[in-house]
Amino acid sequence: MRKTRRLAASAIAAAALLFIALTLSGVSPSDAGVLGRSPGQWTPDKVGVIASLSVDKLAAAPRDPSNAADGQPGAIALGRALFNDSRFSRDGSVSCASCHAPDKQFQDGLPVAKGVGIGTRRAMPVVGTGHNAWFFWDGRKDSLWSQALGPLEDRVEHGGNRGRYARLLQTHYKTQYEAVFGQMPVLEGVTSDASPLGTADEQLAWQSMTARQRANVDRVFANMGKAIAAYEKSLAYGQSRFDRYARAIAANDASGQHEFTAQEVNGLRVFIGNGQCVTCHNGPLLTDHAFHNTGVPPPDSARPDRGRAAAVATVQADPFNCLGPFSDARPEQCSELRFIVADDSALEGAFKTPSLRNVALRPPYMHAGQFATLEQVVNHYMQSPVAVLGHSELARGKGDSHAERKPIRLSQEEARDLVAFLATLSGPIVEKGSQ
Amino acid sequence: MTTRLFATTLSALVLASLAGCMTPPPDLDLSLQHPTQDNKFVVALQPPETPAAINQIHSWQVKLSTPDGAPVAHARINVDGGMPQHGHGLPTRPQVTRELADGTYLLEGMKFSMTGWWEIKLAIQTADAADKVTFNRVVTDSATR
Numbered sequence: 261m262r263k264t265r266r267l268a269a270s271a272i273a274a275a276a277l278l279f280i281a282l283t284l285s286g287v288s289p290s291d292a293g294v295l296g297r298s299p300g301q302w303t304p305d306k307v308g309v310i311a312s313l314s315v316d317k318l319a320a321a322p323r324d325p326s327n328a329a330d331g332q333p334g335a336i337a338l339g340r341a342l343f344n345d346s347r348f349s350r351d352g353s354v355s356c357a358s359c360h361a362p363d364k365q366f367q368d369g370l371p372v373a374k375g376v377g378i379g380t381r382r383a384m385p386v387v388g389t390g391h392n393a394w395f396f397w398d399g400r401k402d403s404l405w406s407q408a409l410g411p412l413e414d415r416v417e418h419g420g421n422r423g424r425y426a427r428l429l430q431t432h433y434k435t436q437y438e439a440v441f442g443q444m445p446v447l448e449g450v451t452s453d454a455s456p457l458g459t460a461d462e463q464l465a466w467q468s469m470t471a472r473q474r475a476n477v478d479r480v481f482a483n484m485g486k487a488i489a490a491y492e493k494s495l496a497y498g499q500s501r502f503d504r505y506a507r508a509i510a511a512n513d514a515s516g517q518h519e520f521t522a523q524e525v526n527g528l529r530v531f532i533g534n535g536q537c538v539t540c541h542n543g544p545l546l547t548d549h550a551f552h553n554t555g556v557p558p559p560d561s562a563r564p565d566r567g568r569a570a571a572v573a574t575v576q577a578d579p580f581n582c583l584g585p586f587s588d589a590r591p592e593q594c595s596e597l598r599f600i601v602a603d604d605s606a607l608e609g610a611f612k613t614p615s616l617r618n619v620a621l622r623p624p625y626m627h628a629g630q631f632a633t634l635e636q637v638v639n640h641y642m643q644s645p646v647a648v649l650g651h652s653e654l655a656r657g658k659g660d661s662h663a664e665r666k667p668i669r670l671s672q673e674e675a676r677d678l679v680a681f682l683a684t685l686s687g688p689i690v691e692k693g694s695q
Numbered sequence: 696m697t698t699r700l701f702a703t704t705l706s707a708l709v710l711a712s713l714a715g716c717m718t719p720p721p722d723l724d725l726s727l728q729h730p731t732q733d734n735k736f737v738v739a740l741q742p743p744e745t746p747a748a749i750n751q752i753h754s755w756q757v758k759l760s761t762p763d764g765a766p767v768a769h770a771r772i773n774v775d776g777g778m779p780q781h782g783h784g785l786p787t788r789p790q791v792t793r794e795l796a797d798g799t800y801l802l803e804g805m806k807f808s809m810t811g812w813w814e815i816k817l818a819i820q821t822a823d824a825a826d827k828v829t830f831n832r833v834v835t836d837s838a839t840r
Contacts, residue, residue: 312810312836319748393750539781539809542749548808549750550786595752599787599804606784653782 301525307509309532314506315499315617315687318544321390325589326582327405329486330493334440338433339491342484347428348412350376350419356411356488359383365622366495366689371559371629377416380565382629385622387689388545388615390493393596397611397627399551400571402597403587404489406580409481413457421462422481423454429480441483445476478579482586497545497617500687502528520684527681530674535641536666537678546616546685553610555645555652556626564649565627569607572600608650620683634679641668642675719780719812723831730762731826736819737762738828742805749809749834752787755802756795759819766798773818774802776829780812807834 329335346355359373360366366386373379381397395407411417450473454465501519508516532538540548551568558564582594611627625631644654728739739758747753759767772791777784789804815830
């Protein structure tokens with residue numbers, strides 16, 4: 261008698277265990293066997309998480325107070341022309357579109373960018389970047405317009421200089437420029453190759469100019485960035501298959517949920533569950549816009565990239581930052597720069613979380629294109645190796661403050677499902693607000 | 696016995712699930728007014744009435760008083776924090792930029808980059824005393840609208 265009761269108790273407990281396990285995994289018992297085929301398979305909290313990733317939840321990018329030309333159709337049109345104009349480079353061979361090619365997801369498909377020389381990091385996508393606070397993998401720029409100025413003078417990217425660019429703008433784009441920014445400053449006496457960041461000759465030429473001439477060139481150069489930023493900001497991600505699925509889930513629409521295969525449903529479950537991807541890849545752009553060291557191996561472990569740690573002083577000292585003389589913002593509008601994290605050891609070897617929109621269309625991956633496939637990326641997170649430089653937030657057994665983070669443990673099947681899910685994030689790129 | 700076994704199973708499972716990355720611990724003290732660690736001060740945090748969106752920089756107010764309720768002026772307050780379950784700190788370095796009234800301070804530069812459990816740690820220093828206090832905040836997505 262006692263034995264029977266104990267058996268019954270065990271059976272009830274086992275059933276309860278199964279029920280609770282299924283509930284916790286986000287799958288309700290009635291649907292456990294038919295994943296991807298029926299509505300109601302997500303618990304309400306998971307429905308909320310899925311909805312939070314949908315492009316429907318993406319508000320319009322906030323206006324950049326440091327760029328008065330932001331959103332102006334004339335600036336967008338000028339920016340598009342400049343973006344595609346290879347005269348703005350040392351040898352006339354490189355435009356922004358060289359590494360941010362519209363037919364390649366505004367990237368170049370290469371591990372590290374190739375301009376007039378070879379860079380050290382992967383070209384970033386420019387789509388959806390109006391939502392960013394920091395630019396480049398290390399966030400060494402604090403606005404899209406200031407970001408656009410960096411590659412133009414970088415030795416291995418465009419390789420040109422602001423003196424020449426100001427002259428080129430005056431020659432080829434004066435009317436469009438003045439329609440947006442007002443009268444172009446006088447550039448008389450400006451040497452055509454001059455910059456404080458250029459070659460020794462260019463720096464010498466820069467120093468030989470008057471303060472007024474330098475300020476005029478800087479003004480035209482900054483406005484060039486503002487026009488390019490206005491254009492880049494008009495590029496947005498459209499709806500993906502995931503977004504249609506998320507919409508169907510939110511509406512409890514059974515037919516809409518057939519957008520996803522059972523494998524993709526399971527991949528999404530891993531993404532927001534034990535894969536912990538959503539920890540950093542959150543919100544409609546699937547990024548927290550923050551900097552993390554996840555132990556991604558540097559291409560050259562003898563010379564590891566310090567990432568964010570080396571960028572903080574750079575952006576603080578940048579004359580083209582939000583607090584600088586070419587910004588249109590009031591100082592109190594420069595909150596990100598004013599409240600920048602400057603002295604945290606977690607910045608060492610940290611890079612910005614990239615958006616996962618269209619990620620399957622944009623190999624290779626990571627800040628120096630270290631991984632050719634998404635399978636390799638997922639495998640990296642499953643391995644969670646110790647960082648070569650700094651401390652990986654994911655690495656096990658190091659650093660007390662990370663003790664509460666659970667390791668990412670996935671089966672091979674879950675890893676495959678996750679990769680299948682990532683491909684559902686692909687959608688069109690749309691240009692908004694242009695003439 | 697059934698009840699006990701069920702209860703044990705339940706608590707074990709709940710415990711296991713809460714170690715995950717999405718769910719904050721159930722027993723978090725979410726109150727916004729605390730005595731400090733060594734009971735030298737009482738601190739009340741006041742977030743904006745309408746919660747800020749994820750990744751939107753915003754300001755809070757900090758009210759600092761003695762245990763018997765007298766406002767504490769001219770304190771130096773340092774702010775730190777992060778997400779204990781994710782192993783990272785705050786995405787900004789919030790700062791007390793002004794004392795709005797005796798014992799009421801403006802805390803600028805607050806930002807939460809994701810939903811979930813965040814800790815906000817204040818280190819308070821006056822001419823006579825120093826103490827610390829930690830607050831818990833669970834940021835939800837509803838706050839983004």
